[in-house]
Amino acid sequence: MNHPRAITFELITSTALFSHGSNPKGDAEVRAPPFEALARYFFRALVGDRLSAPCGGATATCTCLRCEEGRVFGSADHGKSVALVVEGNASNRGTCNLLPHQNSSPSSAVVPEQELFLQLMPALPTTRDENLKAAGATLLVGLLLGGIGQRSRRGAGSLRIKSLKGPIGIDISAFQQASSVKDYAKALETVLRDAKNMALASVCPLPHQAAGGTFPMLTKKSAGIMLMEFDAKSESDARAEVMFKLRRHKNAAFGLPYLKPAQGDNEKRGRHASPLWIRLAPFHKRWLATLTVMKSGTLAGNPGKLDKYLDDIHTRHGGISVAIP
Numbered sequence: 001m002n003h004p005r006a007i008t009f010e011l012i013t014s015t016a017l018f019s020h021g022s023n024p025k026g027d028a029e030v031r032a033p034p035f036e037a038l039a040r041y042f043f044r045a046l047v048g049d050r051l052s053a054p055c056g057g058a059t060a061t062c063t064c065l066r067c068e069e070g071r072v073f074g075s076a077d078h079g080k081s082v083a084l085v086v087e088g089n090a091s092n093r094g095t096c097n098l099l100p101h102q103n104s105s106p107s108s109a110v111v112p113e114q115e116l117f118l119q120l121m122p123a124l125p126t127t128r129d130e131n132l133k134a135a136g137a138t139l140l141v142g143l144l145l146g147g148i149g150q151r152s153r154r155g156a157g158s159l160r161i162k163s164l165k166g167p168i169g170i171d172i173s174a175f176q177q178a179s180s181v182k183d184y185a186k187a188l189e190t191v192l193r194d195a196k197n198m199a200l201a202s203v204c205p206l207p208h209q210a211a212g213g214t215f216p217m218l219t220k221k222s223a224g225i226m227l228m229e230f231d232a233k234s235e236s237d238a239r240a241e242v243m244f245k246l247r248r249h250k251n252a253a254f255g256l257p258y259l260k261p262a263q264g265d266n267e268k269r270g271r272h273a274s275p276l277w278i279r280l281a282p283f284h285k286r287w288l289a290t291l292t293v294m295k296s297g298t299l300a301g302n303p304g305k306l307d308k309y310l311d312d313i314h315t316r317h318g319g320i321s322v323a324i325p
Ligand SMILES: [Zn+2]
Pocket: 054, 055, 056, 057, 058, 059, 062, 063, 064, 065, 066, 067, 068
């Protein structure tokens, strides 16, 4: 199992992880596909503005977003490029409240403070180091800004990184040493910049930014990140607290916005995932929320309300903003 080129993430669940296999009513379990989906999502978010719009049919030389993503992670045409393996997922299940702000009935979950190992390995001897590093870097960003499973955009399924080993070329020790939110913000800024450079190094980027994409992008122009430190007695209290703070910002842009309809089309279709990710972690006996807003060209509602929400977290709750590379 110890591949010489493996990148290993040692992870701890910070909040309840509501991840299920093929049977949504079955017990919670941790599998590799949600982690790969998270890494692909943040790959698009980090480099999508530097690649051309996805092409219709892949060719060996095409450098569009879809083809480049396929080279890094694998595609139907090329097969798998990187393999992701999860270990240590058994026996740590229990029940947790999926919607603690509404006192819902408990659901099967992997409970907090469980250890997991994620290994990222080349699937083929020909897998390029650049691609493996890009996959590792974008997975790292996904774990720092997002999570996996149900309600992962609202603080569930958050994992923190205990160690990161292997040839990834990104140092995360600044996170472990951060004693203040300001230090944490600096560490996050550095990692986002390094991860973006690593992802860009694996593709053939356009000389200029592409026009607005249809997917969320982590760019200065379209995204904002805010860190908020707060008190909570437990992980479910922490998840409830971030929902209470969202209440005064009720708006279609947060809940279940729809894709912007074409002109003359009055039907609401194409539900859009929330543009806000809330990632939670314990932080020196308090909790730290990483709030990431990523707008896309197809976002309906009033995107200005998303900026107002982050401003509010800054002015009312002492939120510290994180520079986006
Ligand atoms: Zn293409």
